[in-house]
Amino acid sequence: MNSELYKKISDSTAHRTSRDAIANGILTDQNLFPSLFEIALNTKDKNHHKACWIMELVLEKKLFYLTDFLNDFCKNLKTFDSESSLRSISKISMFLSKCSILTSFQEELIIESCLDWLISDRIKVATKAYSIRTLHQLGKKYDWIYPELRRILTDDYSKHSYAYKAVAREILKKIK
Incomplete structure (x- = not known):
């Protein structure tokens, strides 16, 4: 897992600008998506809901990022x-x-x-x-x-x- 991404997610808020900033980073670097996905699916993680919010924004624009993760999703x-x-x-x-x-x-x-x-x-x-x-x-x-x-x-x-x-x-x- 990318610890820098995790920190950004942890520090994010429900405000759209906060979520958009992280989503845009992932849209720019698709290699960050697996870490986002991992956090989102870990329902025991206190920040998983924030990762879900961000994943929604990413996938609204680039749904194909989820292709390799469909079974797990x-x-x-x-x-x-x-x-x-x-x-x-x-x-x-x-x-x-x-x-x-x-x-x-x-x-x-x-x-x-x-x-x-x-x-x-x-x-x-x-x-x-x-x-x-x-x-x-x-x-x-x-x-x-x-x-x-x-x-x-x-x-x-x-x-x-x-x-x-x-x-x-x-x-x-x-x-x-």
């Missing part, structure tokens, strides 16, 4: 339990659902995690919204997803916030 989805990291991890899953670099097994792991996040009472709206969008995208390939997604969104609609309802309405219109 997908296999570890269930280990994330902090909402601070889940929001970013679910958004990265959404990025992945829009490209064709995943194996069927990796897609299954993402689908399973998104469904778990979607039906969990302890998960916040942003993670659920990214999960809904991910499932919508992957439902284009797996025909069993839309009926399940439709049922969950319809059943849970009244239990959630306006933000959840807005995403649910949008996706329900698309999958009718």
Whole structure:
């Protein structure tokens, strides 16, 4: 692990400028990505959520950085339990659902995690919204997803916030 990068992550804040500065360094030097990935996946590390925030920004611009790490990423989805990291991890899953670099097994792991996040009472709206969008995208390939997604969104609609309802309405219109 790159100790200089770890220190930068440790010293970073939730402010976008702080996260952008580190993300830009990794975008400039792809060799730093494995260290970022290692920190992000280590859910026992007190700074892993910060690494997830930064990894989201990096992968939004250069998703191919994750190519060599896809199996580890997908296999570890269930280990994330902090909402601070889940929001970013679910958004990265959404990025992945829009490209064709995943194996069927990796897609299954993402689908399973998104469904778990979607039906969990302890998960916040942003993670659920990214999960809904991910499932919508992957439902284009797996025909069993839309009926399940439709049922969950319809059943849970009244239990959630306006933000959840807005995403649910949008996706329900698309999958009718």
